[in-house]
Amino acid sequence: xxxxxxxxxxxxxxxxxxxAHSHAWRTAPRFFDxxxxxxxxxxxxxxxxxxxxxxxxMGWESAETDWRALIExxxxxxxxxxxxxxTHAEIAIAALEAGKHVLCEKPLxxxxxxxERMAAAADAAAxxxxxxxxxxxxxxxxxxxxxxxxxxxxxxxxxxHVRAQYLQDWLSDADAPLTWRLDKSKSGSGSxxxxxxxxxxxxxxxxxxxxxxxxxxxxxxxxxxxxxxxFVGLGGTGATGEDAxxxxxxxxDAAIFSARFESGGSxxxxxxxxxxxxxxxxxxxxxxxxxxxxxxxxxxxxGTRGSLAFDFEDMNALSxxxxxxxxxxxxxxxxxxxxxxxxxxxxxxxxxxxGYEHLFTHQVVDLVTAIAANRPPTPSFADALxxxxxxxxxxxxxxxDSRWQKV
Ligand code: SOE
Numbered sequence: 001x002x003x004x005x006x007x008x009x010x011x012x013x014x015x016x017x018x019x020a021h022s023h024a025w026r027t028a029p030r031f032f033d034x035x036x037x038x039x040x041x042x043x044x045x046x047x048x049x050x051x052x053x054x055x056x057x058m059g060w061e062s063a064e065t066d067w068r069a070l071i072e073x074x075x076x077x078x079x080x081x082x083x084x085x086x087t088h089a090e091i092a093i094a095a096l097e098a099g100k101h102v103l104c105e106k107p108l109x110x111x112x113x114x115x116e117r118m119a120a121a122a123d124a125a126a127x128x129x130x131x132x133x134x135x136x137x138x139x140x141x142x143x144x145x146x147x148x149x150x151x152x153x154x155x156x157x158x159x160x161h162v163r164a165q166y167l168q169d170w171l172s173d174a175d176a177p178l179t180w181r182l183d184k185s186k187s188g189s190g191s192x193x194x195x196x197x198x199x200x201x202x203x204x205x206x207x208x209x210x211x212x213x214x215x216x217x218x219x220x221x222x223x224x225x226x227x228x229x230x231f232v233g234l235g236g237t238g239a240t241g242e243d244a245x246x247x248x249x250x251x252x253d254a255a256i257f258s259a260r261f262e263s264g265g266s267x268x269x270x271x272x273x274x275x276x277x278x279x280x281x282x283x284x285x286x287x288x289x290x291x292x293x294x295x296x297x298x299x300x301x302x303g304t305r306g307s308l309a310f311d312f313e314d315m316n317a318l319s320x321x322x323x324x325x326x327x328x329x330x331x332x333x334x335x336x337x338x339x340x341x342x343x344x345x346x347x348x349x350x351x352x353x354x355g356y357e358h359l360f361t362h363q364v365v366d367l368v369t370a371i372a373a374n375r376p377p378t379p380s381f382a383d384a385l386x387x388x389x390x391x392x393x394x395x396x397x398x399x400x401d402s403r404w405q406k407v
Contacts, residue, residue, distance in 0.1 A: 110188030
């Protein structure tokens, strides 16, 4: 029985992303007027006691030990996939074919082939009013949503440079344990897909241009690590000990690549330079070894009329340079907390700021609003497939002495 006023959610997985998504499903209706009320109907996980504890802690009405049970239940309208990438394709395709909406964490999949099947299933489901979104949550940062508005309005003119870094340091300790994010069979790649994917999506979304080619290198600094003990966090503080068994790291610790973006007319609002106009050039870096950088998701755009710069470690601010302000102006720091800024009007008075968890609440708001309006949410699986193709091109280039690789 479908309740037209509610959206009943079944979530698969309950670790870091499961906790962030649960918080968002609970919080969104309390700060935003949603057209459908999310119901935290069930959470699924393999270990019966652990998933029951998670349901209790995170506010889910019931617990299942098999994700397939969520898809078979007729009291669930949407499947929220918060598991490692090697499980995304099977769960998402089964859910869409069963007529359930899907929110799938990033990256969409562990290969282009899987992502293509997922995008095809999404395209087949949409005409039936069954929708899907990929969880590139940084798009829901107010400062980055403001940056997108500025670029679309032509405030930066023609974009020439994109400079994107995603810097973490939770693997700087060579004895941090071997968790699923370091196992290619589960995660698909290391820093490249886990955090580099966010930079790729943000850069393409803000500029309104896709990446068309890359030249890349990947590096794994620490080739083997202690097998994970009781893993309790990203860096893992499991009981490994001196004599712990060690296993191979099968993913990159750091990814660096240059990129070209589409040329010609685009979403940057500038006068169309025509096909002869070069598109932006980009430099990307993703690493878990930038000692001292904890979650520095950074992006800077340089255009013909201005520039902007963002650092998630100062996430409520956007730095903007406007050439029209003259040579003495320099970058101005905008506090993105005004009522008219994206999302912020629903929270606190100006200047009080938001955090990482708000991105996931905004993601729920946009997803629920699109579903209720019967229109496809973004980023779509097709958008996420484009990111997957860039990830694959980076890996191909890195395996071929950084030779230029078209996307
Ligand atoms: C780990 O690097 C991680 O949790 C990513 O998986 C998330 O996508 C990112 O938002 C924070 O860091």
